[in-house]
Amino acid sequence: MESSAIAPDVSPMPARVDGEARPVRVALLGHGTVGGSLHRLLVEHREHVRLATQRDVEVCAVLVRDADKARDGLDPDTTLVTDSLEALLATEPDVVCEAMGGIEPTRTHLLTLLDRGIPVVTANKQLVARHGTELFARAEAGGAQLRFEASVCGAVPIVRMLRESLAATRIERLLGILNGTTNFMLTAMTAHGQGYDDALADAQRLGYAEPDPTEDVEGLDAAAKLSILAGIAFGTTVDIDDVRATGITGVTAEDVAHAAVLGCRIKLVARAERLAAAGGGTTVALDVTPMLVPETHPLAAISGATNAVLVDGAPFGRLVVQGAGAGGPETASALAGDLVSVLGSEPSFLTRDPHVAHLPVAPRDARAERHYVRMQVADQPGVLAAVAGALAGTGVSIERVLQQAAGEGEATLVITTHPCAPGDLDSALANVTSSDLTVLPMLDED
Amino acid sequence: MESSAIAPDVSPMPARVDGEARPVRVALLGHGTVGGSLHRLLVEHREHVRLATQRDVEVCAVLVRDADKARDGLDPDTTLVTDSLEALLATEPDVVCEAMGGIEPTRTHLLTLLDRGIPVVTANKQLVARHGTELFARAEAGGAQLRFEASVCGAVPIVRMLRESLAATRIERLLGILNGTTNFMLTAMTAHGQGYDDALADAQRLGYAEPDPTEDVEGLDAAAKLSILAGIAFGTTVDIDDVRATGITGVTAEDVAHAAVLGCRIKLVARAERLAAAGGGTTVALDVTPMLVPETHPLAAISGATNAVLVDGAPFGRLVVQGAGAGGPETASALAGDLVSVLGSEPSFLTRDPHVAHLPVAPRDARAERHYVRMQVADQPGVLAAVAGALAGTGVSIERVLQQAAGEGEATLVITTHPCAPGDLDSALANVTSSDLTVLPMLDED
Incomplete structure (x- = not known):
């Protein structure tokens, strides 16, 4: 027959x-x-x-x-x-x-x-x-x-990987460097000590950035890509506006240098992650934000205009794919x-x-993680005590402190925290007087 | 029925x-x-x-x-x-x-x-x-x-990537770390300065290596995988026995240390590459061999039992995918x-x-590349001159020399060459008296 x-x-x-x-x-x-x-x-x-x-x-x-x-x-x-x-x-x-x-x-x-x-x-x-x-x-x-x-x-075949190769698996987390322009700029800032403006000018001159770079540098391009990938990875409808996007416009040469001292590189990381909701059930946390990435992390090695996507899940473990993103x-x-x-x-x-389901979006404070904080403060006695007190007041625990005089009566204070909810950190920092404040989450080694 | x-x-x-x-x-x-x-x-x-x-x-x-x-x-x-x-x-x-x-x-x-x-x-x-x-x-x-x-x-979805995602492209080269056991061992040798035997014992103790490790350490496992991938990448029938396989049994802690001085890591690299034949037409070069890989190369960062495949071609550029290989x-x-x-x-x-075509296999000397040579020689005047003379005699040009006393009247001589055909290097070295000789090809930065 x-x-x-x-x-x-x-x-x-x-x-x-x-x-x-x-x-x-x-x-x-x-x-x-x-x-x-x-x-x-x-x-x-x-x-x-x-x-x-x-x-x-x-x-x-x-x-x-x-x-x-x-x-x-x-x-x-x-x-x-x-x-x-x-x-x-x-x-x-x-x-x-x-x-x-x-x-x-x-x-x-x-x-x-x-x-x-x-x-x-x-x-x-x-x-x-x-x-x-x-x-x-x-x-x-x-x-x-x-x-x-x-x-x-x-050229990176991430859609097929998620839709077909991993169709029978459970994806827990997706981390990506989804925007080549900003990765090119951050790589240049790391390699050459350039500031943001110089890195942008170079990227524009070399054709990596548009004359109006807003979509790239504000993280909007990466947010759109993340919403597509998260939708496949978790089989859920994702509203692009649910992706919290922070760009790299606030990242300075100083931050890049401090990150290096901490054994990290700054990368614009797009993240989609399953999180258990407080009241039960599953939510999805979606954000695009510059992060401190440990130098040993696979994403730290992604340089220039290259894109990369890292996927963690069961039972495949971890897959990373990288290539030309534009x-x-x-x-x-x-x-x-x-x-x-x-x-x-x-x-x-x-x-x-x-998109066969609809998972709710996790609130911003659903995930506690380590943070890098850089602030300009008055270079006078008691300032560190005041900052430490403010952090303690909302339950944020300090991991590490770097302080150095910045001239003109100011000091630069760099603090890394133990895992804390971003809202607790915000509340604490609202009580601190600082002329310049940068807060970046830190990716764990693994 | x-x-x-x-x-x-x-x-x-x-x-x-x-x-x-x-x-x-x-x-x-x-x-x-x-x-x-x-x-x-x-x-x-x-x-x-x-x-x-x-x-x-x-x-x-x-x-x-x-x-x-x-x-x-x-x-x-x-x-x-x-x-x-x-x-x-x-x-x-x-x-x-x-x-x-x-x-x-x-x-x-x-x-x-x-x-x-x-x-x-x-x-x-x-x-x-x-x-x-x-x-x-x-x-x-x-x-x-x-x-x-x-x-x-x-878990690495390389077959689907080659068969489907890249089906309309021209693949020029495929480089892989296709064997987790040997990569685990080489990573340990690099990180801890272990010798081959200790690294193997650890790999066996931790379950990364079989009691009889031959398939892995002799490069036979990687050769079988490479023959499958090359067949898809180039659409050609590949006889597994056409893959020249050299294992890592000859790689010593010394070689790993010398490689580090040269800014490289030693990796067991599986390569399949289109090469133009001398008389016209296309051949495929297929080998598995320990190589010196520059630290900045994407394959250098692949550590532990992880597998990775790098694919170069047009018009996609370069893709790298990595994950758990076993x-x-x-x-x-x-x-x-x-x-x-x-x-x-x-x-x-x-x-x-x-496999829609049959591309002939490139002869071993079809490709000139840089080589690392380590030899134990008599620690006496004129030896370096003799080695240099032998190399010059077959047209092999020296890039760099490191020489150090090894005790007991011997010296260790490490030479890196400019690109040369392996046969020319073999011929030259046949005229050199050395108690211990290791020759490894070197991967270019790009």
């Missing part, structure tokens, strides 16, 4: 007929840095793609804003569309890769495609973070796949990986909305 | 009928460290698996050697089979997870399963490395999936990830034999 697998009735991919299948038709939304890189990849790696998929892949149409702009390597057979999605659809794409960015009209385009059962591969972080639930619902209803590896951390070619390679997967698989629970 | 678990007109997985599908029936081959861990995972994480797959998964049968051995948490509903695969098949498994190890009778069992269209997930490194082509052919013919993430590096629960998590993927996908090119 023949018991071979028979494909489901409806397949979005054109059937392969004994090696005579027509090429797979891919349409691109957007032809900027990422879209153009994907186009080049599909041309230059045509042979790799054919060997892997046993199919030819061709770009049938590209939706762009400006048809007159010069575009590298655009095939004369490729239809350039500027007016409407319908014109693009008229070229009968089998799959659409989205690299145009933005919320609208991108969202409307993707909903239309998914409604029509056309699989979509996207690099759009904001769209997945803010409208993922809607997009997944329409993908499910339309019987189309929606894949989004490229929306988080460029860049046109790197992001294009993630889009291409998803494209190949779409060609090789049907919609199933592996591509369905991963 | 026994009725097949698979209805002839549907996919190999029983159809889901409005949330009323019968549980997926999983049979295990083997119930040792890995099989037992997988069994526990499927019980303890039943709810995770159900949330992810919207199906219940139950273990219907286990094939073991000894039915009388006490087994943790074996469900009374689970059929324990000792005599034959047919008895196991009578329980109508939908998927079989193989964790019994060895070549026979495992190979015969898997071929039977695949012939009958029953998907197989395996942790068997030797079987995949030595009989992969045969197994894939039978899987293809039987219309069944064969997945093998767990056969290489435990251990029952960790390996079980890889099996479970593959199991979930089998439940969520049909056989396709994503699960087909990845």
Whole structure:
């Protein structure tokens, strides 16, 4: 009795007929840095793609804003569309890769495609973070796949790792360096003793930072990525606004130097962690914040514009994956990986909305941890006693103190605490007179 | 004969009928460290698996050697089979997870399963490395999936990364720390100045090394893993015997100390690299050998029993993934990830034999690289001149020399060379009188 697998009735991919299948038709939304890189990849790696998929892949149409702009390597057979999605659809794409960015009209385009059962591969972080639930619902209803590896951390295959490799495990914690710009800046500040402004200027000059760096330096880019990853890791809906984001604008060359004395590096760490709620049940703590990371910690070694994600859980233990988190070619390679997967698989629970539950967000004080505190105080007797007294007053215990004269009648006081709730520390510090105050949580060795 | 678990007109997985599908029936081959861990995972994480797959998964049968051995948490509903695969098949498994190890009778069992269209997930490194082509052919013919993430590096999802995420890219090079035992030993030798014998004794005492450590310390375990990974990375058939394997038995505490002076750590590095052949075309260089790795290199930071794989290629740049490379629960998590993927996908090119080509193996001298040479020589005038002369005679250029008296009329000479072919270095050293000689290649910074 023949018991071979028979494909489901409806397949979005054109059937392969004994090696005579027509090429797979891919349409691109957007032809900027990422879209153009994907186009080049599909041309230059045509042979790799054919060997892997046993199919030819061709770009049938590209939706762009400006048809007159010069575009590298655009095939004369490729239809350039500027007016409407319908014109693009008229070229009968089998799959659409989205690299145009933005919320609208991108969202409307993707909903239309998914409604029509056309699989979509996207690099759009904001769209997945803010409208993922809607997009997944329409993908499910339309019987189309929606894949989004490229929306988080460029070439780093963290979405697939969480969705597929770790699907049967229990993830406890995810720690990431999810923003290359800020890691580049912090690495430069550590290596060269640069201040924030100089590091930003260098990053902008070298193309690592935008002219308006707000999204990166305020931690908003990392927060969007964390909301996507946490949603998969914990199978929960995550509101991007539930991620507490603190940027690196307050981190000084001094803080970096003090961290080094403490055996640490400062990194902008994105964290998602299961926490038991006080009244029972599970919550998720979500934050992006500069932290002191012990030099021996795997994240401390991640330098320059590299991204990294560390995942702790059972029974796999700990996995760390690192790579290029941005860049046109790197992001294009993630889009291409998803494209190949779409060609090789049907919609199933592996591509369905991963958000099957809703875990409440942990309150800020749910987690006690060690903190680094730097403050400028008056250089006079009794000041340390006053600070120590204020901390003791809210139950915050001091681990270590470094004090040094800062000139002009001021002193710099660096304190590390034993684990304490951030709110208790805030309350204590509200009673301290300081002209400059920085508080950073500290990551444990393990 | 026994009725097949698979209805002839549907996919190999029983159809889901409005949330009323019968549980997926999983049979295990083997119930040792890995099989037992997988069994526990499927019980303890039943709810995770159900949330992810919207199906219940139950273990219907286990094939073991000894039915009388006490087994943790074996469900009374689970059929324990000792005599034959047919008895196991009578329980109508939908998927079989193989964790019994060895070549026979495992190979015969898997071929039977695949012939009958029953998907197989395996942790068997030797079987995949030595009989992969045969197994894939039978899987293809039987219309069944064969997945093998767990056969290489435990929980580290490197197979999926290479097969799926990077399917459309061009991989140039793969460097791995693929053996936890030797990395544990080398880390201890570096941290505590231990010699090889002490490090091995500790590793054995702590359960990181087998009583007979040959497979690990001679690099044979890493060679088998490398042959599997290189086959996927380059889409080529790899004969495990084409991997040149050198173990760590010749690495001394002295070498580790000299490496530190040179800013390096000694690691057992598995390498697979595309090399242009002298006469045109592409070859693959495959070796496992202790190397001097610069302290700033991502592989230098991999300590203890951790495994890591670094992949360089276009257009993704560089990816590094690290995690637990062995251990029952960790390996079980890889099996479970593959199991979930089998439940969520049909056989396709994503699960087909990845070996679509045959690239010839590069000769040993195809690649020039820097080398570390340590030798015991007579502590007398003219010896360094003789060594330098011998090296110059075969065109090997010296980068750096460290010489120190070793007592008893001997001196230790440590030389690092500029890039040279290993054969030229061998020829030169054949003309040098030395009571003890160690030659290790050196990895470049980048």
